[in-house]
Amino acid sequence: MNKIFVVGASIAGPVVCYWLKKAGYAPTLVEKNDGLRKGGYAVDIRGIAVDVVKKMGVLEAIAEQRMSIQLSRHVDTEGHTLRQEEPETAGFRLGEDVEISRGDLVQIFMDLIPDVPCHFSQSITQLDQQKEGVEVTFSDGSIEHYDLVVGADGLHSKTRRLVFLESDYTKVDLGACISVANIPNFLKLRHEEILFEAHNKSIHYVSDKDPNLAQVRFMLRSDKSSIRRVEE
Ligand SMILES: Cc1cc2nc3c(=O)[nH]c(=O)nc-3n(C[C@H](O)[C@H](O)[C@H](O)COP(=O)(O)OP(=O)(O)OC[C@H]3O[C@@H](n4cnc5c(N)ncnc54)[C@H](O)[C@@H]3O)c2cc1C
Incomplete structure (x- = not known):
């Protein structure tokens, strides 16, 4: 397994890509917005999240840009x-x-993965589980094959809606x-x-x-x- 597709370039997406790269995989990011979403509110890095950003070596960068x-x-x-x-x-x-402001945090995480391809203004319309991996259909009609798909597309995840029935999970x-x-x-x-x-x-x-x-x-x-x- 090598080609991994991650949907959503906000907080979870780039962090997942960072750790996947470290483990030797080749992740690709896709983001429906036409660039990084810089806006948003303050988020707190606390508890276990502090340990994670320390392990990623960005606690200092985060502290420098803190609110x-x-x-x-x-x-x-x-x-x-x-x-x-x-x-x-x-x-x-x-x-x-x-x-830290959410947008600043996203930028810090993205700066850690300059070599991970990130396709903006692109979404997914279909995920088809096959014997060998997943066939992904994009909003522009193109089709790609990946070994694994990770949904990091937020609270109203389209990935989740494409894969599961609403009765499969509880909101x-x-x-x-x-x-x-x-x-x-x-x-x-x-x-x-x-x-x-x-x-x-x-x-x-x-x-x-x-x-x-x-x-x-x-x-x-x-x-x-x-x-x-x-x-x-
Ligand atoms: C007012 C407010 C305060 C908050 N404060 C805190 C806090 O103090 N501490 C804390 O930990 N959390 C806080 N949160 C929550 C925090 O913002 C979220 O937990 C965090 O943003 C979730 O990150 P995520 O990467 O999972 O999803 P999101 O940040 O929601 O990002 C999802 C990304 O996926 C993209 N996307 C969506 N659908 C698709 C698609 N179909 N195709 C491609 N891309 C797609 C979106 O454009 C977005 O960039 C707060 C939230 C709010 C609203």
Whole structure:
């Protein structure tokens, strides 16, 4: 077994490729976006993830690019501070745990695998298990054969949908919807985050290193019936 196909170039995909390369395999990545998804929110590297990035030799690079939020405030509808916290306490971070922007993390992992081919603007439409490996049909109609396919294409994995019936697995609905976007830093915050919560809804606004840019996250409780997801 040698040719391995990995779907999704975000966090899991490049990490899987790194370890596959180290074990002597020849992975190929495919990503449906037209480039790396640089956006996104802060993620915490904590616990076992710290051990993994240490073994990959990138803990230092991650620490260099870590978020540097200095103040975390809960505000009311008028923007008055209700409570103020140390960001490390607010994020429950301990010891070597480190918070980094998702896009920066993806770039660090991709930099580790410059020789792994990554095909952008490409998706999969069919996976056909054969006696010797898997026949993969791509969105542009081309067909390739691989020894193994790894789905690293996220929460709504197309790989999973192509391989399994919905009755084969259980998705746990946590009853929450979340949406994150980059916006201009109109509140002119610097290394600061603010949180507002009311009626089972919350808004989080953060601006860190780039003074012109902020990330905003909307979160609300919702039952499944009111959620409409756009399938590819
Ligand atoms: C607000 C927020 C905060 C978070 N905070 C944390 C945190 O603090 N700590 C933490 O560990 N996690 C956190 N997470 C979760 C974290 O972002 C995810 O666990 C992580 O991104 C999952 O990585 P992944 O590589 O498995 O999937 P994803 O990041 O979802 O990436 C999947 C990739 O596959 C691509 N793709 C999808 N379908 C196809 C297809 N058909 N063909 C080709 N490519 C495809 C996508 O474009 C994407 O690039 C947070 C998430 C959110 C939304």
